[in-house]
Amino acid sequence: MTTATNNAVEKILLDEINTEVPKAVLDRFSTLIRESGSEDERIAADFLASYLKEWGVPHKVHTPELYLSVPKSAYLKVTAPFEKEFRVKTPSFSVITGDEAVSGELVYISTGYAKGINDIFGTKVPEDIGNLEGKIILTEGYPMPGKVQEFAELGAYAMIFISPGNNIHEGISTTIWGAPDLDNINDEPKIPVLAINKPDGNELKTLAEKETITLEFKTYLEKGWFNCPIIDIFIEGTEEPEKYVLLHGHLDSWHEGIGDNATGDAALLEMARILYKHRDKLKRSVRIAVWTGHSTGRYAGSTWFVDQFGLDLEKNCIASVNCDSPGCRWATSYEYMMWMSEVDEFCTDVIKDAVDQPSKGSRPLRAGDYSFNNIGITSFFMLSSSIPEEILKEKGYYPVGGCGANIEWHTEEDLMHVADFDILVKDIKVYLTGVLRAANTSVHPFNFVRTAEEFAQTIKSYQEAAGSHFDFTPALNEVASLREDLLSFYKKAEELKGLEIADSQVKKTNEVIEKLARILVPINFTKKGKFWHDSALNVPALPDIAPAVGFGSVKEGSHEYKVLKTHLTRGQNRVIWALQQARELLV
Numbered sequence: 376m377t378t379a380t381n382n383a384v385e386k387i388l389l390d391e392i393n394t395e396v397p398k399a400v401l402d403r404f405s406t407l408i409r410e411s412g413s414e415d416e417r418i419a420a421d422f423l424a425s426y427l428k429e430w431g432v433p434h435k436v437h438t439p440e441l442y443l444s445v446p447k448s449a450y451l452k453v454t455a456p457f458e459k460e461f462r463v464k465t466p467s468f469s470v471i472t473g474d475e476a477v478s479g480e481l482v483y484i485s486t487g488y489a490k491g492i493n494d495i496f497g498t499k500v501p502e503d504i505g506n507l508e509g510k511i512i513l514t515e516g517y518p519m520p521g522k523v524q525e526f527a528e529l530g531a532y533a534m535i536f537i538s539p540g541n542n543i544h545e546g547i548s549t550t551i552w553g554a555p556d557l558d559n560i561n562d563e564p565k566i567p568v569l570a571i572n573k574p575d576g577n578e579l580k581t582l583a584e585k586e587t588i589t590l591e592f593k594t595y596l597e598k599g600w601f602n603c604p605i606i607d608i609f610i611e612g613t614e615e616p617e618k619y620v621l622l623h624g625h626l627d628s629w630h631e632g633i634g635d636n637a638t639g640d641a642a643l644l645e646m647a648r649i650l651y652k653h654r655d656k657l658k659r660s661v662r663i664a665v666w667t668g669h670s671t672g673r674y675a676g677s678t679w680f681v682d683q684f685g686l687d688l689e690k691n692c693i694a695s696v697n698c699d700s701p702g703c704r705w706a707t708s709y710e711y712m713m714w715m716s717e718v719d720e721f722c723t724d725v726i727k728d729a730v731d732q733p734s735k736g737s738r739p740l741r742a743g744d745y746s747f748n749n750i751g752i753t754s755f756f757m758l759s760s761s762i763p764e765e766i767l768k769e770k771g772y773y774p775v776g777g778c779g780a781n782i783e784w785h786t787e788e789d790l791m792h793v794a795d796f797d798i799l800v801k802d803i804k805v806y807l808t809g810v811l812r813a814a815n816t817s818v819h820p821f822n823f824v825r826t827a828e829e830f831a832q833t834i835k836s837y838q839e840a841a842g843s844h845f846d847f848t849p850a851l852n853e854v855a856s857l858r859e860d861l862l863s864f865y866k867k868a869e870e871l872k873g874l875e876i877a878d879s880q881v882k883k884t885n886e887v888i889e890k891l892a893r894i895l896v897p898i899n900f901t902k903k904g905k906f907w908h909d910s911a912l913n914v915p916a917l918p919d920i921a922p923a924v925g926f927g928s929v930k931e932g933s934h935e936y937k938v939l940k941t942h943l944t945r946g947q948n949r950v951i952w953a954l955q956q957a958r959e960l961l962v
């Protein structure tokens with residue numbers, strides 16, 4: 376298929392986009408609270424499926440049991456030196472206290488608010504903060520698992536997080552990604568966790584800094600295994616139907632959740648309609664998944680999907696595309712996207728061609744239903760368009776993890792006013808163009824030269840941190856060789872771009888590109904093996920050798936120092952082995 380033909384196909388599909396179906400989805404979803412495991416969630420899934428049935432789109436609705444923790448209510452009261460109640464919430468997987476109040480002394484420890492989305496999922500627990508045994512810790516931020524885990528390990532009795540604004544943002548505090556297994560069954564939070572808004576939190580902070588404050592609190596949650604619907608759509612391509620692009624987003628929400636993620640569900644349904652109507656123009660297949668268990672199960676739905684279909688994903692999935700929070704008001708920038716290095720040029724071209732705007736992608740966080748890293752699947756997009764920085768500053772908005780950077784994220788105020796249909800159409804154009812190109816381009820448009828260059832930069836930064844304490848020269852040499860081999864490989868691949876997918880050389884080249892992903896994605900984003908799931912804590916680049924940044928905190932010659940060197944030796948071995956495996960593919 377020529378460039379002109381590809382452009383003509385894209386224009387046909389993009390011109391097909393309209394807002395009739397998305398508006399119907401948002402109107403219906405605005406009447407539902409799509410909490411996972413609830414009747415409203417089932418109604419929402421049935422509503423989407425009714426359109427698929429009407430259009431004749433092939434799909435299944437799976438109803439797996441997902442392990443969830445659903446917050447119901449919480450209570451907090453100052454009991455000394457006076458009495459006063461405060462409005463609070465509890466995040467998913469907080470310890471459940473039930474009807475019996477728990478009491479203790481409040482201690483404020485500053486950890487600061489997130490300066491950006493990367494900080495939201497990070498930890499900033501200060502060193503040498505003393506004995507926390509039996510203390511209720513008050514600190515800033517969202518109740519994310521990293522801080523909860525670290526404070527619990529330091530002996531905290533309970534935690535209260537001060538939300539960065541007037542609203543209390545819902546959240547989840549477990550480090551377990553999806554359902555637990557025998558390795559992490561005991562890793563759920565060991566302490567009760569609460570969240571409070573900023574004005575009330577600051578009042579508690581001021582009180583705690585002046586005198587001894589005693590609190591009592593209760594947390595109510597429903598935890599267990601819930602049957603939840605997962606919609607699995609398969610639109611078959613015409614030339615290589617077994618291979619597919621996986622496009623996905625989550626159905627469940629906190630409250631009405633219009634910007635997170637009703638707009639995404641509307642986009643997925645509209646794209647399913649368009650792709651099925653024009654399925655004769657698809658060379659490879661598109662699989663569209665609508666997850667549940669995202670918010671109260673730490674991506675339980677996508678994790679279940681990987682567990683059930685992992686072998687097929689490993690063999691046939693070309694790429695994973697996450698659709699979350701598109702079409703939100705004021706979100707006109709594509710400068711805050713996330714994607715893996717090998718799709719950097721691909722994604723910037725997609726956005727430029729689809730909506731004529733510049734874009735920038737950063738390393739994907741350990742979030743956003745990126746449940747496919749351990750298999751080794753190239754992935755792009757996490758969240759969607761975002762409010763430009765100057766408007767965020769003008770409005771005084773703080774960082775959030777969705778809704779196009781609107782601060783209604785994960786609150787009762789994520790209502791219809793958050794949606795913008797003009798922006799939603801733009802975002803659908805971006806997603807549709809990216810999916811279509813990934814499915815139709817004869818040679819997969821993923822360039823692992825960029826990945827090798829990222830690796831080289833990462834290893835150099837670790838070498839700088841390690842100084843003379845550890846030598847990463849073997850890994851640097853291997854990644855330099857891989858880059859040279861990749862340059863040669865892609866030079867040859869360039870000559871195949873005018874050929875058909877069925878051509879034997881094209882097939883062989885694509886097989887190599889898919890296998891490169893299966894090798895290089897896991898060493899950059901995971902510590903555990905294929906078909907397992909790493910924790911929900913942030914994963915640094917090339918995590919097996921990332922502890923090199925720790926030499927400054929251990930004494931040379933000490934036990935800890937020698938253990939660190941041992942760890943890095945093993946980690947470098949894994950990295951070098953993977954690089955060598957990748958090079959063997961290119962021979």
